[in-house]
Amino acid sequence: MPDCVFCKIVSGELPSRIVHQGELVTAFRDLNPQAPVHVLIVPNQHIGGVNDLTAEHTPILAALFAAAKKIASDEGLAQNGYRLVLNQGSHGGQTVVHLHLHLLGGRRMIWPPG
Ligand code: 5GP
Ligand code: ZN
Numbered sequence: 001m002p003d004c005v006f007c008k009i010v011s012g013e014l015p016s017r018i019v020h021q022g023e024l025v026t027a028f029r030d031l032n033p034q035a036p037v038h039v040l041i042v043p044n045q046h047i048g049g050v051n052d053l054t055a056e057h058t059p060i061l062a063a064l065f066a067a068a069k070k071i072a073s074d075e076g077l078a079q080n081g082y083r084l085v086l087n088q089g090s091h092g093g094q095t096v097v098h099l100h101l102h103l104l105g106g107r108r109m110i111w112p113p114g
Pocket of ligand 1: 005016029030031040086093094095096
């Protein structure tokens with residue numbers, strides 16, 4: 001997707017602090033972190049959001065969660081816990097229309113979210 005910021009990060013056209021890159025997903029540090037650890041995990045292929053998912057995307061979804069688990073462990077978050085967030089659409093707070101899982105950790109989260 002030519003004008004998509006996360007497609008450009010996946011391809012390397014835009015710089016980012018990548019923490020994981022595999023065949024199906026890429027993870028990089030959020031530009032505006034909301035916790036001591038704030039990593040975004042995105043599919044390498046452009047998918048706008050949850051509303052665009054189909055059964056064909058199942059391996060990508062598995063890879064997103066596998067990466068989240070591995071990065072949480074690598075960042076030392078596994079024992080104390082962490083939060084995974086996926087914002088969909090305007091009421092969900094989605095600002096970048098390329099599916100992404102937020103991995104937040106290193107502090108205690110509050111509930112309900114804003
Ligand atoms: P959303 O609000 O769509 O769920 O989350 C988008 C996230 O992408 C935000 O947390 C924002 O800080 C992050 N972000 C937006 N543009 C960039 C960028 O160019 N580089 C990085 N690393 N993060 C970005
Ligand atoms: Zn994209």
